[in-house]
Amino acid sequence: MSTTPQQTMPTGIDTASLEHVERVAQKRIRQRQLLVISLRIAVLVVVLGGWELSARLKWIDPFFFSMPSAIFDQIVDWFVNGTSQGPLLTQVWVTLEETGLGFIIGSVAGIFCGIVLGRNKLLSDVFSLYIKIANSIPRVVLGSVFVIALGLGMASKVALAVVMVFFVVFANAFQGVREADRYMIANAQILGASRRQVTTSVVIPSALSWILASLHVSFGFALVGAVVGEFLGSKQGIGLLISTAQGAFNASGVFAAMIVLAVVALAADYLLTAVEQRLLKWRPAAV
Amino acid sequence: MSTTPQQTMPTGIDTASLEHVERVAQKRIRQRQLLVISLRIAVLVVVLGGWELSARLKWIDPFFFSMPSAIFDQIVDWFVNGTSQGPLLTQVWVTLEETGLGFIIGSVAGIFCGIVLGRNKLLSDVFSLYIKIANSIPRVVLGSVFVIALGLGMASKVALAVVMVFFVVFANAFQGVREADRYMIANAQILGASRRQVTTSVVIPSALSWILASLHVSFGFALVGAVVGEFLGSKQGIGLLISTAQGAFNASGVFAAMIVLAVVALAADYLLTAVEQRLLKWRPAAV
Amino acid sequence: EKITIMVGGAAKIIYLPARLTEQLGYFKDEGLDVEILSQPAGVDAENELLAGAVQGVVGFYDHTIDLQSKGKEVEALVIFGQVPGEVEMVSTKAADTFKSMADAKGKTLGVTGLGSSTSFLTQYLAQRAGVPSTQYTLLPVGADNSFIAAIKQNRIDAGMTTEPTVSQLLKTGDAKVLIDMRTLEGTRAALGGTYPASSFYVQRAWAESHKSDAAKLSHAFAKTLNFIATHSAEDIAAKMPKDYYGSNKDLYIGALKASLPMFTKDGKMPADGPETVLRVLSAFNPSVKGKHIDLAKTYTNDFVAAPVKTAAK
Amino acid sequence: MNQPMSRETPAIELRNVSCRFISPDGKATVALRDFSMSVARGEFVAIVGPTGCGKSTTLSMITGLLKPTTGEVRVMGAPVDGIDPRIGFVFQADAVFPWRSVIDNVAAGPLYRGRSKSAAYDEANEWLRRVGLDKFSKHYPHQLSGGMRKRVALAQTFINRPEILLMDEPFSALDMQTRTLMQDELLQLWGGAGSVVFVTHDLEEAIALADRVFVLTARPATLKKVYEIDLPRPRVTSEVRYDPRFIEISRDIWHDLREEVQIG
Amino acid sequence: MNQPMSRETPAIELRNVSCRFISPDGKATVALRDFSMSVARGEFVAIVGPTGCGKSTTLSMITGLLKPTTGEVRVMGAPVDGIDPRIGFVFQADAVFPWRSVIDNVAAGPLYRGRSKSAAYDEANEWLRRVGLDKFSKHYPHQLSGGMRKRVALAQTFINRPEILLMDEPFSALDMQTRTLMQDELLQLWGGAGSVVFVTHDLEEAIALADRVFVLTARPATLKKVYEIDLPRPRVTSEVRYDPRFIEISRDIWHDLREEVQIG
Numbered sequence A, B: 001m002s003t004t005p006q007q008t009m010p011t012g013i014d015t016a017s018l019e020h021v022e023r024v025a026q027k028r029i030r031q032r033q034l035l036v037i038s039l040r041i042a043v044l045v046v047v048l049g050g051w052e053l054s055a056r057l058k059w060i061d062p063f064f065f066s067m068p069s070a071i072f073d074q075i076v077d078w079f080v081n082g083t084s085q086g087p088l089l090t091q092v093w094v095t096l097e098e099t100g101l102g103f104i105i106g107s108v109a110g111i112f113c114g115i116v117l118g119r120n121k122l123l124s125d126v127f128s129l130y131i132k133i134a135n136s137i138p139r140v141v142l143g144s145v146f147v148i149a150l151g152l153g154m155a156s157k158v159a160l161a162v163v164m165v166f167f168v169v170f171a172n173a174f175q176g177v178r179e180a181d182r183y184m185i186a187n188a189q190i191l192g193a194s195r196r197q198v199t200t201s202v203v204i205p206s207a208l209s210w211i212l213a214s215l216h217v218s219f220g221f222a223l224v225g226a227v228v229g230e231f232l233g234s235k236q237g238i239g240l241l242i243s244t245a246q247g248a249f250n251a252s253g254v255f256a257a258m259i260v261l262a263v264v265a266l267a268a269d270y271l272l273t274a275v276e277q278r279l280l281k282w283r284p285a286a287v
Numbered sequence C: 001e002k003i004t005i006m007v008g009g010a011a012k013i014i015y016l017p018a019r020l021t022e023q024l025g026y027f028k029d030e031g032l033d034v035e036i037l038s039q040p041a042g043v044d045a046e047n048e049l050l051a052g053a054v055q056g057v058v059g060f061y062d063h064t065i066d067l068q069s070k071g072k073e074v075e076a077l078v079i080f081g082q083v084p085g086e087v088e089m090v091s092t093k094a095a096d097t098f099k100s101m102a103d104a105k106g107k108t109l110g111v112t113g114l115g116s117s118t119s120f121l122t123q124y125l126a127q128r129a130g131v132p133s134t135q136y137t138l139l140p141v142g143a144d145n146s147f148i149a150a151i152k153q154n155r156i157d158a159g160m161t162t163e164p165t166v167s168q169l170l171k172t173g174d175a176k177v178l179i180d181m182r183t184l185e186g187t188r189a190a191l192g193g194t195y196p197a198s199s200f201y202v203q204r205a206w207a208e209s210h211k212s213d214a215a216k217l218s219h220a221f222a223k224t225l226n227f228i229a230t231h232s233a234e235d236i237a238a239k240m241p242k243d244y245y246g247s248n249k250d251l252y253i254g255a256l257k258a259s260l261p262m263f264t265k266d267g268k269m270p271a272d273g274p275e276t277v278l279r280v281l282s283a284f285n286p287s288v289k290g291k292h293i294d295l296a297k298t299y300t301n302d303f304v305a306a307p308v309k310t311a312a313k
Numbered sequence D, E: 001m002n003q004p005m006s007r008e009t010p011a012i013e014l015r016n017v018s019c020r021f022i023s024p025d026g027k028a029t030v031a032l033r034d035f036s037m038s039v040a041r042g043e044f045v046a047i048v049g050p051t052g053c054g055k056s057t058t059l060s061m062i063t064g065l066l067k068p069t070t071g072e073v074r075v076m077g078a079p080v081d082g083i084d085p086r087i088g089f090v091f092q093a094d095a096v097f098p099w100r101s102v103i104d105n106v107a108a109g110p111l112y113r114g115r116s117k118s119a120a121y122d123e124a125n126e127w128l129r130r131v132g133l134d135k136f137s138k139h140y141p142h143q144l145s146g147g148m149r150k151r152v153a154l155a156q157t158f159i160n161r162p163e164i165l166l167m168d169e170p171f172s173a174l175d176m177q178t179r180t181l182m183q184d185e186l187l188q189l190w191g192g193a194g195s196v197v198f199v200t201h202d203l204e205e206a207i208a209l210a211d212r213v214f215v216l217t218a219r220p221a222t223l224k225k226v227y228e229i230d231l232p233r234p235r236v237t238s239e240v241r242y243d244p245r246f247i248e249i250s251r252d253i254w255h256d257l258r259e260e261v262q263i264g
């Protein structure tokens, strides 16, 4: 309908009808986004509303489970007046630092070991057994060991986050490597790739969606590890905030701290998704 | 060289040379197995020997880290004389029951949600967010919530094992579903498959290696969940064994209990591998 | 040089002097750089002390005895609580048939953990009332919320806990006090003597090599104990960080009031204290049972009593 | 669509269809431009055209796997909306199920459509025999050669006796002999009842099989020319190619196509 | 192998090779039985045979992707042990890298072999032009048609100028015109220097390109017959097929092959 001349296509389908089609498509996309957001809000309203209501009607005991309004007040209070350990953002930063370091070290180690063992049958035959054993060790127990070995500083929290992350990432990297198409690997070898080049240019790209899937879930795990580490002794961080609130029968404080964690996790996931979309831009768009 | 006549092939390659070839191949396989086992033992000997030595030479303090010989004695003692909570096997059984239930419920739920959300874009757009939030909740905190909501019986331990397992399995099932080849799905639809048939006959088989990879790692996680649950209050189980040992500064007891856990985990993994090999028998053997 | 102290739950009222000292600035007054860490799980604090990760622990005195039985020398420098501060609470529903420890037969008793101080105390109380440990069940239920949940859900008939859980249960009416070990009289009646519990302890070797630091720390804590003895619960609560009482300051003040009698005034070990503790432990702690314990090595009043070297401000 | 007029409505109709893809560097690739075609019921149509011109894209739009950017696609008189199980589609690439054995792959269609297990497997065995794979029924796809896998795909599609059959270079992985056998099998299955759209690079195959041959231009594909193949039926594919009319048509189409390919 | 005798040793030699696969129901499939062949240096050999007879299996054994059950495979005089980068292999199935754009796929070989980036990309661009994909260099493989992907694979292999070139039905997804262009490209690249083993179902293609045509029997494959193609070189593939000698050979091979295929 419009006839703006600068809109000519490289190889022309007639401009007007294309524009119309595109407008329709964009409108549909916008409508869908709106739908998704409203549904998300609906879910949130139902959950929070149900929670608030059952707490107010004493179906659940707000002493244990608090209620959204009280949690919100607690967050606002922390934000405005700070926590008794210092400003809220400092607590977030402390935990985030431990988490981030643990996440990076754990996933790099997991990816590295996964790829090495996935590519080398002998190593995997020998060591997989021991990795399975290590994975069955309860993390809280490991926590005490780390504290003794590494002291009560950041190192022990980071170590705990590392062991939470490592196994998930390792398992996926390992399997992802083994799923690499053998014809693709053969093709690279025939084209002249060395063993290392096969790994970097075939095995890793094809294991990438496996690795990324594990990274998504394991950031949350790193967070859990850092918080558990803070439970074992610390003077700052969200974990301490939770344990102080627990000791003071302040259920609102416990849940408020968890919501702060959730925000951190969502922000990290958002970043991860952005990275993922860059790395996987070669894929057909999902339908 | 041999001329046993009953060995004729359906479509004959000459029998004698085939037999020779097969004998050579089998010998090589046996040699390899031997190599793997000796290397495994070598690793074990180095680790345990190094540990024992450093403990005896006081490089590390056996008060904290115990030493293999003392751990072995502790296991034997538990086995022969029972633990203070009752026979060792009862403890193992209690923990195993919680773990097994948690593992089954968590992985079924994870697979189910992963498949449903992986297959339904709208649901996944709406709910993925909340699953990410849930995944950032520290499990130990959840543990106390479960204890309050479900009491101190088996239920709270199972619940904790469930939440340890769920997210890993969910993440992989979800991604596995999304990785299913779109031409394969289209082919099934064209052949007349209903949505449900597409799911059961295309999506699930193609997500299977994803799901199985997550099950391997998450059995260990279920074990961790059950043990952490026992930490928070219980009458029996390996977790209690560990916390009692910790309370009594009995490092040997702590490590002995972890070794018992490792044995359980390895046995479960062995079973899982057997199931896996049945389910994936359609695949080309790995090279 | 920085001194790190691990508190087995800095928000717990029985350990209140630790954080209060910091809040009052008494560490600084002594010229000390002290860092207070909190660890609700508690059980690892001693390991961290022995491993050198922390220089001091605020925890239960009985750990020093337990550790000596394992060949580790730890001594209490300052005694905060001359009594445990623990209360055996009986669920309101069970209260009619559970009027004294002698009624424990066939009942389920809650403790924070098996092998914890609460479990030894519970067993000892029952034994004194003539009920052998085979006739009741101990159930580990943890502290705080999970303890309250266990009472509410009738999982235990009675159980041992501290403030502010006690006040909370009394407020909601879910439980009543059976045996009160927050006061000297109650404790004497129940255990036959004082029972020093909440205290500050360090490795003996550290105390010897850091005599001046040990003395300064002891003085700082002693000053705080004096402050507690001379101020009202409201005044004390006003000094504490608000997250320690959450949204319910009244409950906290009430709990504090009920707890104030437990604190020593000078940080010194009460004369009959160590024996009582040893008696309880020898009865039920398998690692102490039958071992020779040199109680003199488990505590010292030297540092709290020592003359102040640096001129007090 | 009401019953009475169904004989007249074409089985497949593309009206002024364009299909545009956006490539990663932001440039648009127009695969089809203003393309119209129509296939009557019971008609056998072959499509030939230079590689990459848009043949597979066309078939995808007919199945509903792909939506046209502009224009309309109708099947059996109704606009395409999702995948229609009256259609059979032999994909250009491999799309057999690797986790199913050969016989399970072939039996998939009848089983999906609710046939009894024994009936489905009986029929599947019959079709395996026809494509010459009866000895391989227990094998998994990765244990077959390329040509054998293609035959599994053919049996898988043929067993459903679809009303509309779309085939994308179905016989290109087969040797001449097997190919001829499969062509005859196809003609027999079709028997003038369903509608077939057959994409191939083999002109002789196109002419031997089809009622009409559509010649496409290079990308963006439009319809260059339609050839009516007036050779009498039934045809025996191995003999019809010596017919003088066959050779004539062949030369014309060859000429048309040559114009479309400019490489280098 | 010492230098002096290298001219005499064949480029590829299979000596009494058998290859047996064990299927899931425990039955053995013998793909090759007591198969021997030899390809001289600088020779262009075509292999034809019924589908599923063992052609791809043979190529896999030459590359070292598959080990023979019995017998010996030698390349350039030495027994095959792992993958030899002097070989180029155009796979029957798709094996381009989906995460690399077209140009990155083509440049892969030179880059692996340590060429400088700019040299590799210059050459890759040149080869893209030759296979007619210069406009698609930034596309990813899933955005190409089947025939275009095959051409990427060809450019990817050709750019390495391998001493031994194995091709498994390389041109079957291409239209006639493009196919002819690619055949000429291949002949020019080969130029009598390297050795080529070319598997095809298109007899005319085999005869037009090769020095010798190996006809295989049905599975288990053995060598049925070897045809020396004594047509003069250089050949123009589009013209050589009208040569009477060509037609004669063609008929003979056709006859041979027909005997091998029994379906139904």
Ligand SMILES: Nc1ncnc2c1ncn2[C@@H]1O[C@H](COP(=O)(O)OP(=O)(O)OP(=O)(O)O)[C@@H](O)[C@H]1O
Binding pocket: D021, D022, D023, D029, D030, D031, D049, D050, D051, D052, D053, D054, D055, D056, D057, D058, D092, D219, E142, E143, E144, E145, E146, E147, E148, E173
């Ligand atoms: N997802 C996509 N994104 C961008 N371009 C695409 C996509 N799919 C197809 N194309 C382009 O559309 C054109 C037509 O592709 P199509 O597969 O229909 O060709 P074709 O005629 O089937 O070719 P062939 O004979 O080689 O199979 C090609 O130029 C291709 O690059």
Ligand SMILES: Nc1ncnc2c1ncn2[C@@H]1O[C@H](COP(=O)(O)OP(=O)(O)OP(=O)(O)O)[C@@H](O)[C@H]1O
Binding pocket: D142, D143, D144, D145, D146, D147, D148, D173, E021, E022, E023, E029, E030, E031, E049, E050, E051, E052, E053, E054, E055, E056, E057, E058, E092, E219
């Ligand atoms: N992994 C395997 N397991 C069992 N049998 C196999 C395996 N690979 C190949 N075969 C069998 O070997 C035979 C030869 O296969 P091959 O792929 O070499 O055939 P081909 O001559 O290349 O056929 P086409 O022309 O169809 O590509 C086939 O019968 C096939 O079933």
Ligand SMILES: O=C([O-])O
Binding pocket: A138, A139, A140, A224, A228, B138, B139, B140, B224, B228
């Ligand atoms: O592993 C955890 O202790 O959460």
Ligand SMILES: [Mg+2]
Binding pocket: D055, D056, D057, D092, D168, E145, E146, E147
């Ligand atoms: Mg195509």
Ligand SMILES: [Mg+2]
Binding pocket: D145, D146, D147, E055, E056, E057, E092, E168
């Ligand atoms: Mg083949």
